[in-house]
Amino acid sequence: MRSLLMKSPVAIAMFWIAIYLMITLLPLLILLLYPPTGDRTIWLEFSVALGFVGLAMMALQFALTARINIIEASYGVDLILQFHRYTSIVAFFFILIHPLILFILDPETLQLLNFLEAPWRARFAVVATLALIGLIVTSIWRQPLKIPYEPWRILHGILAACAVGFGLAHALGVGYYLNLFWKALLWGGLSLLALWLLVYIRLVKPWFMTKKLYLVEAVNAERGNVWSLVLRPRGHEGITFQPGQFAWITLGISPFRMREHPFSMASNGDNPECLEFGIKAVGDFTKTIKDVKPGTKAYLDGPYGVFTTDRYEDSAGFVLIAGGIGITPIMSMLVTAAEREDERPYLLIYANKKREDITYHEEIEALKVKLDLTIVHVLREPPEDWSGESGYVDKELLERYIPQRRGSRNYFICAVPKMMDQVEAALHELGVPVTHVHMEHYNLV
Ligand SMILES: Cc1cc2nc3c(=O)[nH]c(=O)nc-3n(C[C@H](O)[C@H](O)[C@H](O)COP(=O)(O)OP(=O)(O)OC[C@H]3O[C@@H](n4cnc5c(N)ncnc54)[C@H](O)[C@@H]3O)c2cc1C
Known part of the structure; x- marks a missing residue:
């Protein structure tokens, strides 16, 4: 098992997905051990299950965003954050549907929304849900709401801690399924672990950084x-x-x-x-x-990050496609390959607006001495004396330069999102296997 995991990135990725599903569903299965005796409808049980799964998914978000190297090395930060966004929205709906079912089953429970008179367990639920709504709204609409990144990040941590902390307090307060001490301990432990990850990323990691x-x-x-x-x-x-x-x-x-x-x-x-x-x-x-x-x-x-040529040592060569500042990781790939005296062919397609904008222009040219490197500059606004490519990096342009045996190379794209999407689609149309296309996004949120 261990040797398989060491060898195959797909196996490692599947392993973490299995762990995710297990951690999400295991607490639910444990709740079913020694269930409390009571006559409850299937809809009520379903609503409670949604609440618990939603809470477990929320707690796991802390692990997804704690920059745990072993997880990041399997998927890359892009994919993990994408997963974080989607699973948060799913958890949000699970948690929202949970009380909605209760309100439909028994409209009298709507009184629990009266914050002043409701019991504490209901108040905790209201605060957790409001924190969750705040989390989702400020994350999806951060830019239209004009919330700067740093304050948003601090707010995000506080709201997430409130959503999970008060969510757990609500579950413990209701107590029905957490009536046994060890069950309460297990759920409490899971939530504390999640909060510890927040402490780890905000305090422990920075402390280690001060040492270096x-x-x-x-x-x-x-x-x-x-x-x-x-x-x-x-x-x-x-x-x-x-x-x-x-x-x-x-x-x-x-x-x-x-x-x-x-x-x-x-x-x-x-x-x-x-x-x-x-x-x-x-x-x-x-x-x-x-x-x-x-x-x-x-x-x-x-x-x-996993946006690196080092993960594809068997590749016969590389096609590197950069737009503007997207050249930085690609520059590192080229410089490192040159220093390692890599003999494989490298094709660089580098898009910029004007000739004066081409970052590292001379440095890249100089690498031709040490590397089998073909450079194709593409300018959106070329000067009159420009004899190179102009316009956009589209299917026709790519077809002129990428090798006939598309699958023999690995393709790395780093540019603004629109260019990445267009290049990815064009490569797909040209028959480049999807597993050979790797992208780095610069806009995380
Ligand atoms: C994996 C990765 C690699 C990157 N590599 C480079 C690089 O080599 N060269 C380069 O110039 N840029 C790079 N960037 C982009 C760079 O991080 C942002 O341009 C920079 O953080 C913007 O900060 P600002 O305060 O100047 O701009 P702002 O105007 O405040 O932010 C512009 C946008 O950048 C993002 N951003 C801002 N602050 C942060 C932050 N603290 N953490 C994460 N994202 C943030 C947000 O999406 C924001 O909307 C990279 C981004 C990522 C995710």
């Missing part, structure tokens, strides 16, 4: 409104990483402040002594990078 300090060595201007941030480890060996991975960076402040941002490493993954990031100035934090002084303290949480 980095110092800013330089900040260099690149083309395309991008700034190269060069970090060196101070008092420790630094980290190696698989090219294409990313880390969460805290710059100039304590990691306990929870103001960290994810950035892909753009440098050689095998060199722990110097880490480079290419950061595009787009918002509050990234626009301050240009003013960061050498010697500024930095803390890293990582490496994370």
